[in-house]
Amino acid sequence: MVATTDVLVEGRHFRRDWSPPYDIGRKAAAQNLADVVAMGARPTALLVGLGVPPDTDVAWVEALCDGMRDESAQVEASIAGGDIVRAETVLLAVTAMGALDGPPLTRAGARPGDVVAVCGRLGHAQAGVELLERGLREPAALVGAHRRPRPPYAAALRARELGATAMLDVSDGLVQDLGHIAEASGVRIELVGDAVPGPPVPDARRLALTGGEDHAFAATFPQEAALPAEWQVIGRAVAGPAGVTVDGRPYGAGGWDHFH
């Protein structure tokens, strides 16, 4: 089996005035389910630790749980249990488990010559956060992408059959997260900027390369793999010092870092 855990803190990962509780639940589950799927595993169950302030409506908590349950149902996983405590702000600590049919897909399997491909949206959730930060609520599709990410679970679950050599979900930004594959696999990843899909906004390139939380899947495949249209090839892995380049140059700042 595989296991993964992610903590979500009010004010850092979500705001109660930005997102309804149902969507916060969907997002908390999605973030964890995507990590399970990225390891080539089928999600089975979630355990949920929940901290809530004492003045929280029961209906608010119920909607949060509905969201987690509905997101889990998308991959036929269930909420197996958890714990609830009084806290100063809302806090969710979710642990997800998954079952494997074979060896896990790690970040360490990319080989020089592999293609790098992405499945799902990039930069949409970050575009949504930046709209909300400016007090805007539209375009609704971008704000919705922040509130309720839609990881393409089914496509990612087929990645191993397609020959994927490494995979992860993009939570902190494409370049930063591909850096984990580059490091773990000891390869250099060369991205083609124009090939990276972005949101329909002027700042698409920056958002696509650095925006997290859409939980797209990024994977490496042998060059000869026949990839269906849901996977877009955005670059390749080559021999060389571990790192990620965009159009031949290292891509500077960007990506999420909790401590900077």
Ligand SMILES: Nc1ncnc2c1ncn2[C@@H]1O[C@H](COP(=O)(O)OP(=O)(O)O)[C@@H](O)[C@H]1O
């Ligand atoms: N090589 C590995 N061995 C064990 N677990 C792994 C490995 N690679 C990834 N994982 C799983 O992926 C999860 C996410 O890893 P992490 O680096 O924290 O990324 P994220 O930024 O998505 O939280 C880990 O909690 C773990 O469950």
Ligand SMILES: Cc1ncc(C[n+]2csc(CCOP(=O)(O)OP(=O)(O)O)c2C)c(N)n1
């Ligand atoms: C209120 C608010 N501000 C900013 C963001 C943007 N944001 C918060 S955490 C994060 C990165 C992902 O979170 P992390 O805890 O690193 O998830 P993991 O990579 O562990 O899955 C981003 C882009 C947000 N979601 N909500």
Ligand SMILES: [Mg+2]
């Ligand atoms: Mg992270």
